[in-house]
């Protein structure tokens with residue numbers, strides 16, 4: 001589970017430290033969400049949960065006037081340090097309550113939509129920040145079992161850590177898989193005032209890597225031991241056990257190297273609606 005307090009604290013810091021890894025993992029599914037907005041030239045676009053800014057930059061390059069909103073000061077600091085950062089308005093606040101003076105033509109979010117502790121209130125509030133008919137485009141994960149960035153590390157670590165520690169992550173409540181079920185997010189959005197709610201499955205391979213090591217398997221192991229479901233369960237584990245997990249991950253990732261990266265299947269939703 002990761003809610004507001006995780007993102008303002010430890011989880012936000014870990015992601016900021018590994019910001020180089022985000023685009024590799026989230027980019028393939030997220031590209032569908034940017035495409036779904038169509039021509040954004042001249043439009044005022046809110047990038048919800050913008051993190052280190054990858055999609056805010058992409059939307060800016062596509063001609064939008066972008067506001068990047070995030071609750072993590074650590075991630076926004078990374079975003080603000082990028083070359084094109086001065087072309088973007090950055091807002092450090094909780095999206096569930098930040099009031100904007102001028103409404104938006106479009107609301108975009110790449111994997112930043114499913115962390116609200118009170119989602120009904122948050123999505124009603126976000127709806128109120130939009131022009132009538134403004135577009136919504138959200139990408140999020142489908143169930144964990146379809147996502148190799150979760151399953152491959154958990155299965156590899158199971159002989160070392162046991163079944164309980166390597167159980168699949170929860171699909172309910174705030175967290176990366178909180179919007180895995182359309183029967184959850186579609187009524188949530190409709191009740192918050194969004195219309196024409198539609199969604200499409202987006203299944204694409206993605207790269208898991210962080211750091212500069214020339215060996216792609218070393219970069220993938222570094223990533224999953226710091227970020228994601230397995231990483232959160234390794235925090236209490238002693239150094240010897242960690243080393244055995246790293247060895248098991250190395251074996252599991254070695255056959256998955258393609259073009260200099262470990263690639264795993266990912267499965268997401270691209271959700272669209274209108275305000």
Ligand SMILES: C[S@@+](CC[C@H](N)C(=O)[O-])C[C@H]1O[C@@H](n2cnc3c(N)ncnc32)[C@H](O)[C@@H]1O
Nearest residue numbers: 007022049050051070071072094095110112115
């Ligand atoms: C998985 S990350 C995705 C980051 C970014 N969209 C990307 O694709 O690289 C989720 C993001 O949502 C942000 N977030 C979570 N809850 C939030 C809230 N209540 N208000 C604003 N941002 C939030 C986190 O700080 C984090 O940057």
